[in-house]
Amino acid sequence: METNIVCFGEMLWDVLPTGKQPGGAPMNVAVHLKNLGHNPTMVSRIGRDDLGEELLDFVTQKGLSTHLIQQGETHLTGVVKANVSDKNEVTYKIVHPVAWDYIQSNEALEAAVAHSDVLVYGSLAARSATSAETLFRLLKKASFKVFDVNLRAPYYDSELIKALLIEANMVKMNLQELDVIASWYGLGGDEELAVVRLAELFDIQTICITKGENGAMLWTKGQFYQSAGFQVDVKDTIGSGDSFLAALLTCLLQGKNPTESLQFACAMGSLVATYRGATPFVTVSEIQSFLTPHLI
Secondary structure, three states: OOOOEEEEOOOEEEEEOOEEEEEOHHHHHHHHHHHOOOOOEEEEEEEOOHHHHHHHHHHHHOOOEOOOEEEEOOOOOEEEEEEOOOOOOOEEEEOOOOHHHHOOOOHHHHHHHHOOOEEEEEOHHHOOHHHHHHHHHHHOOOOOEEEEOOOOOOOOOHHHHHHHHHHOOEEEEEHHHHHHHHHHOOOOOOHHHHHHHHHHHHOOOEEEEEOHHHOEEEEEOOEEEEEOOOOOOOOOOOOHHHHHHHHHHHHHHOOOOHHHHHHHHHHHHHHHHOOOOOOOOOOHHHHHHHHHHHHO
16 A cells, blocks of 8 residues: 655755755655655745756656645745765755745645655755744644654754754754754663663654665664665765655565665665765665665
8 A cells, every 4th residue: 555655844946066966855755765666745835936947857857756745936946055075975065044944834734744654854955934833733743753863063052952852753964963863852872872861861763863875774563674885986975865655664564674674775865875866766776686685
């Protein structure tokens, strides 16, 4: 049975030295979910401008529905200037305010979330009052909530992240984000202890910590699972974490065991890093072929 997934938040252009590319974590997750066989719905806002029209064309070509992507006259489509001088640690200058800071709540949006199986959201789209207010309204309607932490300075603080963690059933973050959050809430100890304490503090069912080239760690149903990373020729890591989340969610929703799910997600993230850009089309068979020699 097809899973109904809503992805809420920023859709924008990543401006790189080589040119601009479509981006925004929630949109990247939605595109990869589509590639993996789901029919996700993207909720965002763009400007009524050329960049906005190009983004609409892009998501349409990727097979995503655009009926909950709002268009506004007053703010421009989002732009992010990405610095890829260190291909393993991309840094971003995120223009503010832009259209996705003003996602409006409405009946159609609330109905879509209320009828969905999963709502995927991040912290960046909650940086401004309008989109934050809409997000918190939607979180009250959602049945299963996946928080992709995605800390981007200076657009977060401990109170905002706390409010978003309280709502989450499942959380994904990287190791650096775990360090920041552990320091805020005095979680202490090693990585595993910090994860367990975080889960207890916010009543979170599943927590995933990504470790870049060193793989990932998953805590679910009171147990830890690990997957090593894969050595690949990295072009850039833009979108790797987003594709990882799409792959992990796909496996867990299909009822696959946590170890298998984590390996599949790590393989997906690694393969995406071998391409330039956030949303290359990576097939399930490509991931399985990549995994086969590593599982012998």
